[in-house]
Amino acid sequence: GIQVEQSPPDLILQEGANSTLRCNFSDSVNNLQWFHQNPWGQLINLFYIPSGTKQNGRLSATTVATERYSLLYISSSQTTDSGVYFCAVSTSGTYKYIFGTGTRLKVLA
């Protein structure tokens, strides 16, 4: 089955810093989502982005489907950005999503 790898596994930033999170996948995908799991465990939809680039405030994402990776950019990080960021993908012909193991982000005040 498809493999999803996220890097880095852990990241510590000072408030105001920028960061890039990466998601690599081993096969062509039909769907790709980025989620933020906050410290209370809630999963929040950030982007649905099987290809192309999207921006939402301080966050943006780019997926290069032909090269099998996606990037999540966080600019001017805030303490509320802390938590775990997950990438999830599904392949053509199936709606089963496979999750990566996540990037744990801690933003220090």
Added chain:
Amino acid sequence: NAGVTQTPKFRVLKTGQSMTLLCAQDMNHEYMYWYRQDPGMGLRLIHYSVGEGTTAKGEVPDGYNVSRLKKQNFLLGLESAAPSQTSVYFCASSYTLELADYTSYNEQFFGPGTRLTVL
């Protein structure tokens, strides 16, 4: 709209007991999913459903059963709970759109989770 809701939020079971987790969605989504999340790990798919009356196995289906008798509800059952089933369980739902370029759009939305401890 409440979105995706899960009942209960917390539960403690003894080994061998049974229970049912309820997931409900009010978005008229066709697809529903049950995942489990263990400490420090991503989510793993247990079972999913592509429509009322249908179910299918995911990555880790053993020890669980599911039913989708109504479009808005997806039930996850543990017939004989084991300590290895201690986890946080998430339900999700999604809809699909077939696009003009022959791709399809499918975005998942998650419930708040159920924290289950099996002693």
